[in-house]
Each structure stands twice: as structure tokens, then as C-alpha cells.
Amino acid sequence: MRWNPREPFGPVELAWHSKLDRIHMPPYDRHLRPHALLAAAYAQPVLSRLMPVNSHFNLWFSTSIRDSWKARVGYAIHPYDEGLYGVWDKGVPLVRTETPEEAVAVLVAALPEGLGPAS
Template identity: 45%
Template sequence: METRSETSDQQVPLPPRPVLPDMTAARVRGPADVVEAHWQSLRLSWQWRHAVHQVRSPGRRYPGIVPLLEAAAAQPQLRRLYPFTSHFILLFSSSTSYPWNAQAGSIEPLRNGRFRVRRRGPFTVVGEVATAEEAVALVLELLPTGPEPVITADADETGIP
């Protein structure tokens, strides 16, 4: 007869899904609100995914997307751009809808805890650094000089056909 410990029969509950900002309401208010709402949405979503990963795979490393988003959100120059992620890679756009108008570079959290920064054009590796803050500093150096990029919205977001 097989015996089980009490802890193996008890399943650890997953954290509740976060309440995300209302993107439809943000679109009505304009592109700046869409950008702000998306920053909040990305941070909440990735924090939740990280928490779920810790429950399902305790002890397994999770890419540093959460500290990366926090470091990037702390920078006003990046905070005014629309953030988006693809395969854990963080990018920044001056457009709030597809096709993205990527600005600066991209930051990829690596499985070893480091961060790789790439330039957008030409697409090359700029560096690999130890912290999210260092990666964000490299991306800030890649931002275009001159006037700050203008945040644009597509017709569906502005209500203009």
C-alpha cells in the first residue's frame, strides 16, 4: 500500500489573475493614456506569469522580464513610448498599434540572469550586461537624437475613420 504525505495531496493554488487596465477606455482618452495603460498591463501580466512560474516550477530560473520592465518604466524617456514584448524581449514603439515603429533597441533577459541589448537598425548586439538598469541605460543611449518621437495612434484608436 502506497502512503502519501499530507503535503503531496495538497495543491498550491495559483495566484489570482490581475485586474488589467481598461484599454478601450484608454484608447478613447488618447495615445498617451494607451501608453500608460499598456505599461501597467505589461507589468501586471508579467508579474503574474512570474508568480505562476514560481508555483509550478519552484527553483527554476525565470527570465528577468519583471525587473526589466520595472527598470524601463522608471525612465521618463522610455515611459512615454509604447512598450511591447515578444519572446521575453522588450521593445519600445512610437506607435500604439501594429505595425510598430520601434525606437532605440531591444532588451532580452537571458536565462543566465544577464541582459542582451540590440540596436534596431542595423540589427546588431550592442552589449550584454549584468543588470536590468545597465540594459536600460544602453537602450537610452540608442534613442534617436533630436525631437522626441511622437506617439501615434491608428484610426480605430482615435475614432477617426
Template identity: 45%
Template sequence: MTAPRYASQDERDAAAAELGAQLARIAAAAGVLLPPARELSWCRAGFVGETTVPDGPDSPDSADGPDGAALPVPDRADVRWKRDASAPHLLLRRGRGTQAQGWAPDLTGAVRAAAAWLAGADLAAIRRAAPFLHVPDWAFVHERASLDRVELYWRTRLEAFAHGPYPTRAEVRALWEAAFAEPRLRRLRPVSSHFTLWFSTKSDYPFERVGAAVEPLHTGGYLVRGLATGPVTVTTPAEAAALAVAALPPEPSS
């Protein structure tokens, strides 16, 4: 998505306000309640709905406050649109995870689905009301009994690669999928920087790196660093993930 060239901050603010006003008009015409956008830019409107109260400090859907106590996390709906003939993208988030996303046929469809979600609709209702959205099976599992934070983060990132608003390099997505398929890596929190993937024993910042880091190369293949034998380049993501597993400390004996 390429941003227009605005001559001043005032022009950028005006473009954001125009998008917000347009979405408000669409909601009024559709007869649905959409709260004012909490975040606005020329191409994105972020809405916040009713607060989801976490079960406790260990809830995967809670945020951590300054004293370590769990904080409630609000439902969110994000509409992204290039302000042209292209389809808008809608993302629905509850707690820490994105439960549904996809390309709406038009802004009215996106606004209707966003309003329903922010009013507390469950995933079954969203799937009926907005069949254009991708609602993965794991999201229904998470709705009934929360996935842990690491599992939820993995799932959310993989869904973003497949159905998010921005294209992802094929080799990056393939690496994440190969790592997710390895049980020992899947138990670790994935962290990425400039497409390099590494793993943390902690589920939240500050992360604690363990094992190897894998960089997808533009020229093909994967560069694996952090091995006892030094950096190695391999051809497939499965090979890279296997080396990352091999670089992990031995598992404690039972």
C-alpha cells in the first residue's frame, strides 16, 4: 500500500478525518452503530469496542499492567482501504489474537461486520454475517477455551501471512510454517526482525533468545546462525527448522 504524497501534516490530518467521516456516513446509512475511530490515518481506521475482561493474570488474552496485574483488553476492528477501487481489508481482534480477517466486497460490508463484532458478536455470528472473512478453526477453539500466549501468537502470525492486508515473501511464510511444524520450536515464542526468525523462552518482552536464528535469503535458501559449527546455508525451510531444533539445549530428562 503506497501512501499519497501529502504536502503538510494538515493535509494528512484532513485525509484521515475524511476517511473517518466516510465510514461514519456508511454506518448511519446501514443502520448500524459504529463508535468513532480511535485511530485514523489516510488508509486505516481502528475501532475499539466493549472491553473483554481477562480471566486472570495468566490469561493469554490479558495485557500486563505496570505491576504485573492483568489488564482488560478491548475488542478491536481495523479497516484498511487504499481509497480507490480496491477492496477494503477488515481485521477483527479479541484479546491478544486476531480471530477473523479478509477482504470485504465493499466498505458497507466491512462496516457492518465491524459493528457486529464490536457489539459482541461471536465467531459463528460473524461467519454468517460476513462470509468474506476467513475465520480459522483454531479461533473457535480459542473462543471456547483460550490457547496459551505462545500458541496464539504463532496462529495469529501465520493467519496474517495467509490472509492479512500486506503481501508476505513466500520464503518467509514457508519458514514460519516449517518452524511451527516442529514441536519443540512451536513451544517457543517466535520473534522476527528484518525477516530473520529466532526463538524465545519467554512469551513476552524482554525476550530471552535460545538456539539458532534463520534468515530467508533473497537469492534462495536459508542462512542459519547460532550453530556450534558456525553459519550454514540450506536449501529448504524444513532443513532450516531442523537445524534450529538441533541448536536448542537438551530437554530435561524426566
């Protein structure tokens, strides 16, 4: 679902825009790689319908707006200091990629079929 300029943002869209807009404000303006990861994820229609959750630069997704930690879906992605992106499943490293787009592609490929929007 994409934003209609005549309607207010829904909770998921608001969360995405809030996170993506933080790159323009200190101290977030120093963290370009996590922002690139968010932008790559938002570009995927299936992910832009889910609630983005991040902590300590890790990014994962939820099908719940309120209890995001209880309805986690898919893998988590972490931008490593050495310029790589790690894809993790329940604390176990799966793969390292060179770009945020590659990490997001790994995550999207492993999502369950027919995943609906966060609610």
C-alpha cells in the first residue's frame, strides 16, 4: 500500500516514513548504512506492508502493529562495521552480503507465501 496524498498515513506507513526521515536529523545523519538498509527494504512491496522494527541498527519485520516483537516474521538484517550486511535467523548468522539490496533479497525470498499487511 502506498501513500495517497489526500489521506493520512496508516500506522505502518507512518512508521516507515518516520524511520526513513530520521536520516535528516542528528544523530541519525551519521548512520548512512542503516538508512540504506531501510530504503532497500521499503522498496520491496511485501516489506513495505509490514511493520519495520529496528534496534541497534538491526532490522526485522512484524505482522503486528502493536506487539511487533510477538509477531516477528522472516529474518533480521544487521549492517556490519566492515561494510557488509548480515542476515540472521533467530540469532544464527545465515549469510553476509555486500549490499543492503542483496540482504533484503535474501530476506524476501524466505518469507512465507501470501503474507498480508501488518494489522
